[in-house]
Amino acid sequence: MSKEPVAVVGIGQTAHVAARRDVSLAGLVREAARRALDDAALDWRDIDAVVIGKAPDFFEGVMMPELFLADALGAVGKPLLRVHTAGSVGGSTALVAAKLVAARVHRTVLTLAFEKQSESNAMWGLSLPIPFQQPLLAGAGGFFAPHVRAYLRRSKAPDHIGSLVAYKDRRNALKNPYAHLHEVDLTLEKVRSSPMLWDPIRYSETCPSSDGACAMVLTDTAGAARSPHPPAWLHGGAMRSEPTLFAGKDFVSPRAGRDCAADVYRQSGITDPRREIDAVEMYVPFSWYEPMWLENLGFAAEGEGWRLTESGATALDGDLPVNPSGGVLSTNPIGASGMLRFAEAALQVRGRAGEHQIDGARRALGHAYGGGAQFFSMWLVGADRPE
Amino acid sequence: MPGPIRDIAVVAFAQSDHVADSSAVSEAEMVLPVLHDVLDRTGLKARDTGFVCSGSSDYLAGRAFSFTMALDAVGAWPPLSESHVEMDGAWALYEAWVALLTGEADTALVYAYGKSSPGDLREVLTRQLDPYHLAPLWPDSIALAALQAQALLDAGLTCEDELAAVAARSRTAAADNPHAQLRGPRPQGDHVVAPLRRGDCAPVGDGAAAVVLAAGDRARALCDRPAWIRGLDHRVEAHSLGVRDLTASPSTRLAAERAGAFDRPVDLAELHAPFTSQEIVLRRALDLGDGVDVNPSGGALAANPVMATGLIRIGEAAARIQRGESHRALAHATSGPCLQQNLVAVLEGES
Numbered sequence: 001m002s003k004e005p006v007a008v009v010g011i012g013q014t015a016h017v018a019a020r021r022d023v024s025l026a027g028l029v030r031e032a033a034r035r036a037l038d039d040a041a042l043d044w045r046d047i048d049a050v051v052i053g054k055a056p057d058f059f060e061g062v063m064m065p066e067l068f069l070a071d072a073l074g075a076v077g078k079p080l081l082r083v084h085t086a087g088s089v090g091g092s093t094a095l096v097a098a099k100l101v102a103a104r105v106h107r108t109v110l111t112l113a114f115e116k117q118s119e120s121n122a123m124w125g126l127s128l129p130i131p132f133q134q135p136l137l138a139g140a141g142g143f144f145a146p147h148v149r150a151y152l153r154r155s156k157a158p159d160h161i162g163s164l165v166a167y168k169d170r171r172n173a174l175k176n177p178y179a180h181l182h183e184v185d186l187t188l189e190k191v192r193s194s195p196m197l198w199d200p201i202r203y204s205e206t207c208p209s210s211d212g213a214c215a216m217v218l219t220d221t222a223g224a225a226r227s228p229h230p231p232a233w234l235h236g237g238a239m240r241s242e243p244t245l246f247a248g249k250d251f252v253s254p255r256a257g258r259d260c261a262a263d264v265y266r267q268s269g270i271t272d273p274r275r276e277i278d279a280v281e282m283y284v285p286f287s288w289y290e291p292m293w294l295e296n297l298g299f300a301a302e303g304e305g306w307r308l309t310e311s312g313a314t315a316l317d318g319d320l321p322v323n324p325s326g327g328v329l330s331t332n333p334i335g336a337s338g339m340l341r342f343a344e345a346a347l348q349v350r351g352r353a354g355e356h357q358i359d360g361a362r363r364a365l366g367h368a369y370g371g372g373a374q375f376f377s378m379w380l381v382g383a384d385r386p387e
Numbered sequence: 388m389p390g391p392i393r394d395i396a397v398v399a400f401a402q403s404d405h406v407a408d409s410s411a412v413s414e415a416e417m418v419l420p421v422l423h424d425v426l427d428r429t430g431l432k433a434r435d436t437g438f439v440c441s442g443s444s445d446y447l448a449g450r451a452f453s454f455t456m457a458l459d460a461v462g463a464w465p466p467l468s469e470s471h472v473e474m475d476g477a478w479a480l481y482e483a484w485v486a487l488l489t490g491e492a493d494t495a496l497v498y499a500y501g502k503s504s505p506g507d508l509r510e511v512l513t514r515q516l517d518p519y520h521l522a523p524l525w526p527d528s529i530a531l532a533a534l535q536a537q538a539l540l541d542a543g544l545t546c547e548d549e550l551a552a553v554a555a556r557s558r559t560a561a562a563d564n565p566h567a568q569l570r571g572p573r574p575q576g577d578h579v580v581a582p583l584r585r586g587d588c589a590p591v592g593d594g595a596a597a598v599v600l601a602a603g604d605r606a607r608a609l610c611d612r613p614a615w616i617r618g619l620d621h622r623v624e625a626h627s628l629g630v631r632d633l634t635a636s637p638s639t640r641l642a643a644e645r646a647g648a649f650d651r652p653v654d655l656a657e658l659h660a661p662f663t664s665q666e667i668v669l670r671r672a673l674d675l676g677d678g679v680d681v682n683p684s685g686g687a688l689a690a691n692p693v694m695a696t697g698l699i700r701i702g703e704a705a706a707r708i709q710r711g712e713s714h715r716a717l718a719h720a721t722s723g724p725c726l727q728q729n730l731v732a733v734l735e736g737e738s
Contacts, residue, residue: 243464
């Protein structure tokens, strides 16, 4: 018994902005879903099941919003699954949808992730005080800054690396019409002199808060044969989780991330990720996470990730482009941010990434993480159908 | 649709005692003994299972990412292949079943929990409704179920005596269920929202449940009489009550057809019906005759830990197959106002 190969044949995303006041929640998800269906030249009736993901329901103030979105998602009379695995959810959602095809439960599945953060204040939505439980402090930045400082101390990375990442990703976003931030006048000096929020993370090294959605159509071999555009093929996918806090936890390079990457590489037959992977879309909500994840994902030796960033290898014209789309630093509808990474990786190997296309990309990695650097989901997609 | 490509079974089930108020324990403390119980039944540790999936709701817990704390009860070290649905645990079981079908794993741990006691459940569930047209009116869960019950009465499909009989039968059955919150018959009482009386409504309470799934020979090695999942499907309906016939449940019917429920008669059914009137709707959708033993556990009317109640239905049905009390059972779970979303599992002992 072998798994059915899984192909990505449709990708759609909304314009991402601080507040999409022009659409309801239903309008937002439908916009992304319609674009994914159009890309695949399919219609609602061609979809067998819908798998939707988003981060905490408090962000929009709707409990289990997929119930009221069933109509907008064309899900009436179909199976509808709702995934929630914190910040990694966009990736996990795509993997759950892929399993439905791989297991031959369904042939064609619509998967979608969204967040409409303008409906609330995401930072304080993450900081609800609950008695006798560890507080997350003031939003995600307050939680992650100490771990970035630990990385700086451990790797002896020079102070300017974070600003290099932010400047690169925001410049990449200028080539992505869907990106939230299009900071045409941004300079490296402006990044370096932006206000310090959570030392060492500056304002311009921090992800925005966005409204947006991303959708993909996943299908089997027969479905891929009908696709009007080249599909992206799933070569490997995995999720790993570890506890939030425990003695001995390595927040700088969590084992769950390393294990997850190792599983994906094993499934994909990757032995040298630095040489064999052509583009990476990784979840970098704060600039310093680029060098940290480069090490965690096996692209650089421990303590050496910042050298890769400094050398320019992760730039659009480098030999390991990271976040050609502009990444989470330029667009962050939290629940959708992981799926955007997965979708942008697929766009690269389909040759449909537009101005931020990496020439000749054959294999790309999509990466997402969430919670207290404890939930990881990744997929590796390729232009060729896996053997 | 072809049948499952791999035989997968429920090999163990455990649940907490369901109580009206569990304020002395956190979610993780509530889940921990249930996980130990279910794993002890198989001799497995959490780290031995190939996949872990849970179901819960941030809105019940009153905090974002509430499931991250419950993960502490699992002992996710070394890191686990793990996922979570913001749905009843029955859908977590569905995700785990799919993971096993791919062949990526041979065993899976599924759990779910819910604490309704910290808030006012009727008010909390209003936040589940269309936020533009319905939620601003704050129609509570009992009021919406009462609309459904009244539609049944108006259509002549039930009567108040029949509803009272469902309540009495369920709670009498629960006298034998040590985990139930309401054990033994209760008076029907006054109307909460007419035509529903206190006795027609599930109790509000807290609890947790867990299941271990295993594939093929692994299941046979872990359990003397695995409860094989012969079919599993779920379907959703439109959200707006105004476009639905509340006296019918076409999504339950469709899920049951897809799960093969009508291929052969079942001898037992565990239905997730938090209101007596919803059991009437479900019996009709599933063609359940008088010969079928419905909710021998007492069902949701005896214990309703929201987010775990559906998973408990699958667990209870599987446990009866494991004990040889049933040969072919149907388990049902629901979510959303007035049975908007429904899941049906068909379980069998080894034939």
